[in-house]
Amino acid sequence: MAGLRTRHRQQVADEALVRSLFEEHGKAMLAYATRLLSDRAAAEDVVQEALVRAWRNPDSLLNGKGSVRGWLLTVVRNLVIDKVRARDARPAEVAESPTTGPVENDHADHVVDSMVVLSALEGLSPEHREVLEQMYLHGRTVTEAAEKLGIPPGTVKSRSYYGLRALREKFQDQRVGAA
Numbered sequence: 288m289a290g291l292r293t294r295h296r297q298q299v300a301d302e303a304l305v306r307s308l309f310e311e312h313g314k315a316m317l318a319y320a321t322r323l324l325s326d327r328a329a330a331e332d333v334v335q336e337a338l339v340r341a342w343r344n345p346d347s348l349l350n351g352k353g354s355v356r357g358w359l360l361t362v363v364r365n366l367v368i369d370k371v372r373a374r375d376a377r378p379a380e381v382a383e384s385p386t387t388g389p390v391e392n393d394h395a396d397h398v399v400d401s402m403v404v405l406s407a408l409e410g411l412s413p414e415h416r417e418v419l420e421q422m423y424l425h426g427r428t429v430t431e432a433a434e435k436l437g438i439p440p441g442t443v444k445s446r447s448y449y450g451l452r453a454l455r456e457k458f459q460d461q462r463v464g465a466a
Contacts, residue, residue: 305342312356313338316363323367333370337362407457415450418443 316337320330340362341348348355408416421432422443429447433440 301342301345304345304348305338308341308348308355308359309338312359315356316359319360320363320367323364324370329370333363333366336366407454410457411450411453415446415453418446419450419454422447 313334316334317330320333321327324330324333337359341359348358408419411419417436418432421427421435422429427435429440429443433443436443
């Protein structure tokens with residue numbers, strides 16, 4: 288029971304120490320940290336951390352070597368240096384805006400585009416689909432596609448024209464339906 292009272296008294300004394308440190312030196316610590324960081328919120332975090340360190344190491348304050356304010360401002364300076372070094376160690380963050388696209392294209396977009404095109408191709412007649420597959424998916428010329436399919440080159444051109452037109456109409460209908 289006596290140990291519990293001693294621990295409670297110690298906690299009250301520690302709280303009183305931190306409170307008195309903040310009341311006496313808080314404004315100077317905050318002004319110093321704000322001047323070093325040029326950021327009030329970050330400076331408040333630094334002051335809070337400095338007070339936590341003072342609370343954890345009360346013997347450092349009472350050792351008789353230098354002033355308490357000097358010790359606290361040194362802790363603030365060291366915390367600011369640590370914060371700046373940590374920030375500089377990471378690459379700078381670049382905000383993404385509509386004018387600057389992502390650095391890397393998303394693979395999902397390519398997959399979705401492929402699925403949409405394949406779905407649209409399934410809606411074409413088999414003759415149109417065969418010609419478009421030969422020319423655009425396999426990269427064949429009109430003559431090569433004609434030889435592969437066993438039809439005249441003029442027919443390949445005609446089916447290609449009408450197949451692409453049908454695809455264009457499907458995509459326009461989808462855009463109008465989605466809007």
